[in-house]
Amino acid sequence: MIELQNIEKYYNPGTVNEMGLFHDFNFTVNDGDFVSVIGSNGSGKTSMLNLICGSIPLDSGKIIINGKDISKMKEYKRYYKIGRVYQNPSMGTCPTMTILENMSLADNKGKIYGLSKGSDKKRVTFYREQLSRLGLGLEDKMDNLVGQLSGGQRQAMALLMSTMTPIEFLILDEHTAALDPKTADIIMELTDEIVREKNLTTIMVTHNLRYAVDYGNRLVMMHEGKAIMDKNEQEKKETSIDDILDRFNQISIEVGN
Numbered sequence: 001m002i003e004l005q006n007i008e009k010y011y012n013p014g015t016v017n018e019m020g021l022f023h024d025f026n027f028t029v030n031d032g033d034f035v036s037v038i039g040s041n042g043s044g045k046t047s048m049l050n051l052i053c054g055s056i057p058l059d060s061g062k063i064i065i066n067g068k069d070i071s072k073m074k075e076y077k078r079y080y081k082i083g084r085v086y087q088n089p090s091m092g093t094c095p096t097m098t099i100l101e102n103m104s105l106a107d108n109k110g111k112i113y114g115l116s117k118g119s120d121k122k123r124v125t126f127y128r129e130q131l132s133r134l135g136l137g138l139e140d141k142m143d144n145l146v147g148q149l150s151g152g153q154r155q156a157m158a159l160l161m162s163t164m165t166p167i168e169f170l171i172l173d174e175h176t177a178a179l180d181p182k183t184a185d186i187i188m189e190l191t192d193e194i195v196r197e198k199n200l201t202t203i204m205v206t207h208n209l210r211y212a213v214d215y216g217n218r219l220v221m222m223h224e225g226k227a228i229m230d231k232n233e234q235e236k237k238e239t240s241i242d243d244i245l246d247r248f249n250q251i252s253i254e255v256g257n
Contacts, residue, residue: 002063007024008060009058022044022048022061036213038209044222044224048222081167082170083162083170084162089179099141099143128142136152138153152187155176174205175187177208188211209244
């Protein structure tokens, strides 16, 4: 379970550009939830993910994971239990390393390397099996540099790599936004398969309303640092894209757009 309690977050504090995003913000994600988060730019979607992962600091409040306060935990330590896939495919992989080296790096996340070799030939068969499930032929290109792959291939690898070690939470930060529609559909199908297979508690920020409606068991809309819509299970199943667009239009009218 992930709990955000009484969160306060300001940007540019003490300046003329000071902006308060979260004020006494509370949000809970239960074990096994697959939460789709939508909202306009500046609504707090990615900031919430960054706070959970430790990429930006809290001003006050607590972030609790499985009953443990991690508010002051270093970002790299949080990733022992959290996998994250970013919007930019290049952020989840190392372009100057081969596919084999990338897979080995992900496979050894959190372990102490010492002076041993970075890649274990005994694990190559396992890596090939994992890559073959992508259906992209990457299992036959283990010695190719990742920087030579397409954006979709790299994003598929990033998703696979982020879930190779035993994690409990998966954070998806608009992970299909930079892809063409066909490739994005493939990545979403793979995402859903991995989430179900590994029973991962997942938060997915997306601007794709179809994905928000079709995937996951919970739908949250954010606006100005607040969750203004939160639909679970059956209520989410009964929500259409038109319903969401109507809510967006209401917000636009309320803020004078």
